[in-house]
Amino acid sequence: MNKKENKIVPSLRFPDFVNEGEWEYFNGNELFKPISNKNHKSDLPILAITQDQGAIPRKLIDYHVSVSKKSIKSYKVVEVGDFIISLRSFQGGIEYSNYFGLCSPAYIILRKKIQLTNDFYRYYFKSFPFIQDLNKNLEGIRDGKMVSYKQFSEILIPKPKKQEQEKIANCLSSLEDVIITESEKFDLLQDHKKGLLQQLFPAEGKTKPQFRFPEFKDDGDWELSTIGELGKFYYGKSAPKWSLSEDAPTLCVRYGELYSKFGAIIKNIYSRTNIDPETLRFSKGGEILVPRVGEDPFAFSNCSYLPFPDIAIGEMISVYETEENPIFFTYYFNTLSKQFARVVEGQNVKNLYYVNLEPIEICKPRSKKEQQKIANCLSSVDELIETQTQKIKALKKHKKGLMQQLFPNVNELTV
Structure with missing residues (x-):
């Protein structure tokens, strides 16, 4: 390594550039300048500076x-190709703008001083090596404080030859296009499932769904009943957060996981508790879990089917047992967000007591075969969604690993 010239090479390099020598590094202020142009008529779109979509x-x-017209006058003009230092750049890097618009004067706009490949720096400023170096410069001043241009200027930033910048940018852009395409497929599957849920179960006040499988079209209306008539509830018992440990002996389900980790059918158990099993309540396998506590009244319908026996169930969960098809009724409960929300109690922290769920009217098909058919249809769609989710995760992991190899770690640079 040539210490005087501040050079280093990435661990992964395209064959065309293997013999091109080391990358040059420059201070941030040598490549980018701050821009504070407030010369506008307040008629440009206001941009949000986000970590996942950049300036949009x-x-x-x-x-x-809401922003007053007076405030907008102080906003800065952002041009296509500008980079923006945000309040959270120490977490997610520096953002890029594909749009011409305005942003809050609280942000620092960076513009190239020399010819550089936009996409190369768009990826580099979101890479782990850069964020790691940015944080090293920010030690002790994080708590919501802004990265200054002076601090940015002290960071060493790579400048490989233009052709190599473009090659790396094109590679990562191609992979990003694949991720976007697969994400669009995921969204279509989610929309398809949403449409099926709306059509396969009766709307409120109705006793027949909009769509019926051909073999059940002549089976007549579904039977009107209530949640309480078709099953019974009990509450889980305490498995508090402080009792959780990876090496704890007892597998458990906690209410927050119904919102964050589980789909309609629970595939994996993520938590373990040290609480004495004698004080816990365990599943038999085949129950429907309903969150009892939450913040959004319309999210209480995030119910999950638990197929496993001997799982400790946390106290903030209402457990529903039924002789009917529990997977069918899990999906049915997922469609009842409005009905559940009406009987939620509380202000900031909201509660859904099962005594308020029991009178809610629902319908059931006369044939258990129709329940099974609907359950099979929706669980098949969920499997496709899960497969697509894993595919996107794998692509994002590949992209992250590729970026770590295509961009040298500036912390390895000795000056």
């Missing part, structure tokens, strides 16, 4: 924050 018009992401 607020209206495209349903971002609603």
Whole structure:
């Protein structure tokens, strides 16, 4: 390594550039300058500065924050190709703008001083080596404080030859296009499932679904009943957060996981508790779990089917047992967000007591075969969604690993 010239090479390099020598590094202020152009008529779109989509018009992401006309006058003009240092750059790197618009004066806009490949730096500024170096420069001042241009200027930033910049940018852009395509497929599957849920179960006040499989079209209306008539509830028992440990002996389910980790059918158990088993309540296998505590009244319908026996169930969960098809009724409960929300109690922390769930009217097919057919249909779609989820995770992991190899770690550079 040539210490005087501040050079280093990536661990993975395209064959065309293996013999091109080492990368040059420059201080941030040698490659980018701060821009504070407030010369506008306040008629440009206001940009939200996000970690996952960069700078993007607020209206495209349903971002609603009211701003006065007087405040907009102080906003800065952002041009296509600008980079923005945000309040959270120490977490997610520096953002890029594909849009011409305005942003809050709280942000620092960076513009190239020399000819550089936009996409190369768009990826580099989101890479682990850069964020790691940025944090080294920010030690002790994180708590929501802004990265200054002076701090950015002290960071060494790579500048390989233009052709290599473009090659790396094209490689990562191609992979990103694949991820976007697969994410769109995921969204289509989610929309398809949402449509099926709306059509396969009767709307409120109805006793027949919009769509019926051909073999059940002549079976007549579904039977009107209530949740309480078709099954019975009990509450789980305490498995508090402090009792959790990876090496604890007892597998358990906690209410927060119904919102964050589980789908309609629980495939894996993630938590273990040290609580004395004598004080816990265990599953038999085949129960429906309903969250009893939450913040959003319309999220209480995030119910999950637990197929496993001998799993400790946390106290903030209502457990529903039925002689009917439990997977069918799990999906049915998923469609009852409005009905569940109506009987939620509390202000900041909201509770859904099962005594309030029991009177809710629901219908059931006269044939258990129809219940099974619907359950099989929806669980098949869920399997496709899970496969797609894993595919996207694998692609993102591949991209992350590729970026770590294509961009040298500046912390290895000795000056």
